Amino acid sequence: MRTLRFLLQKEFKQILRSRSLLISILMMPIIQLTLMPLAANYEVKNIAVAVVDHDHSSYSRKLIDKIFASKYFSGGSYTTSYSAAGKLIEQNKADIILEIPHGFEDNLIRDDHEQIFLAVNAINGTKAGIGSGYLGAIVADFNNDIRQQWVHASRFSDAPAIDIVPANWYNPFMSYFLFMVPGLIVSLLTGLGVFSASLNIVKEKEIGTIEQINVTPIRKYHFILGKLIPYWVLGMTVFTIGMLVSRFVYGIVPLGSIPMLYGFLSVYLVTLLGAGLLISTYSDTQQQAVSLAFFFMLIFNMISGVFTSIDSMPEWGKVMSYFSPMSHFAAVMRMVVLKGSTFHDIMPHFLAIVLLGIVFNTWAILNYRKTT
Template sequence: MRTLRFLLQKEFRQILRSRSLLISIILGPVIQLTLLPLAANFEVKKIAVAVVDHDHSTYSNKLIAKIYASKYFSGGTYHSSYEAANKMIEQNKADIILEIPQGFERNLVREGHEEVYVAVNAINGTKAGVGSGYLGAIVADFNQDVRLQWNQPGHFSEAPTIDVVNANWYNPFMSYFLFMVPGLIVSLLTGIGAFSASLNIVKEKEIGTIEQINVTPIKKHHFILGKLIPYWVLSMFVFTIGMLVSRFAYGIVPVGNIGLLYGFLSAYLITLLGAGLLISTYSDTQQQAVSLAFFFVLVFNMISGVFTSIDSMPDWGKALSYLSPMSHFAAVMRMVVLKGSTFHDIQPHFIAIIILGIVFNTWAVLNYRKTT
């Protein structure tokens, strides 16, 4: 234990003296967390509609006004022909073409039926899908208005309709930040933890001090613990900063128990830092360590569920995601912050993270060799 004390004293001194490390660890997350959620936004807004109105009637104007009244559509343009509107799509100035045929009003009133034509630029699949969905909903709403106006209630029986009413649980206003900020905290913490841990031992290899350590009677697990604990403390600190930013910049207050979050984080960090140290024991130079860490952090992020849904991954993707510690922390973070999940709910993740932690750390201790 005394040995560990001296190791920790040394590590903390070195960390606290490394200005570049402290800046990237503490200032980095604050800046990233205040800026990134604004940019990493999947909400579809500012859909540009190119309108081709062949009818120029009261009804067609009503429909167009209704579309522009929506907050999702903006920067609309009017064109006299479909070809002109298509040019806009080709130049990437419009996302959707809405073509209203001649006789739109007349047919709607007389026949009670008319069609509009919608063409979507599907290069950005999400925007195309969501945009045409919004447009469809607006047209359907418009339909309803027209019907109500022309079919006087009680005049004759309407076709019965089922109205679907949604309630958005856990995120009633569908706030994008509420979903994304906790995920980004997980992502940032993972990056910082994995990189700093994987660079650590290999740095001693590069400057040659590891040789001096290896010739002392120091125990391997003491050495690994001496490397792990300082970054564990530091990461806890970074997480706290992240939670404070999300509280005061985005007003996110975890629904669940914050102690539970810290409890899970403690286990998660041991696992993550163990993985980082494992990388460090396999690398001979800092460059190798960074390349390896970069590869794993990227994969961890892609399959973590922070940016995409794990449920829609193929089976091998789900399996991979289960083996990645970051996925478990991302899931627990959202469960506790958004849903207020309890220990019972996150238990499977807890078990998974502990198993992964034991594997990575044992592997790192075994692979760190004092003798060749």
């Protein structure tokens, strides 16, 4: 026990002395959590529409005004021909072309029927889909307005009308922050944990201090604990900073139990540091460790469900995400913060984390033995 205390003293001294590590631990959560949610926003806004109005009637004007009255569309450019609008798409200055045919108003009044043409730049599939959806809805709305004007009220009411009014549970205002900030905290914490733990152990290998340690009576488990405990404490600190930022910057108050979140986190960190330790046993230099950690972090992030929905992944993606500790913590964070889930609800994730923790740590310790 005494030995462990001295190792911890040494480790904390080194951590507190390393300015770059401290900055990344303290500033990263604050900067990332205040800036990232604003920039990495999945809400589709600012869709640029190029309008080709061949009609120049009061109806076509009305339709265009209606479109730009919406917050989703901006910066309309007006061109006289479809090919000119096509150029704008090529130059990435427009996302959607709206072509209103000649005689739009006349046909609408006379034939009660007219077509308009939409061309969408589908390089960004999400933006294309949502953008044309919005635009379609606006045109439909416009259509209704006209029908109300022209069609006799009594006849109009005959039309079957099922109006859908959705209620958004757990996130009634569909706040992007409420969804994203807890996920970002998980992503941040995971990256920091895996990188710093694996790098630190490999650093001792690279500089050669591990040789000096190995010829002393220090036991291996002392050494490993001496490495993992400081990073466990750091993980807790980063999480706390993240929660404070989300409370005071975004006003997010977890509905569920905060002590339970910390309880889950304390186990999650053991699992995470096990993964870091595992990486360190497979690398001899810090450069190798960074490459390995980067590889795994990228996969963890992609399949974690923080940025994309796990439900829409193919089966193998779902299986992979089960083996990524990050996806479990991300799910638990959102469940507890947004839904106020209880321990009973998060039990499957907790078991998965414990299981992964046992696997990572046992593997790492076995491999650590083998290599030294």
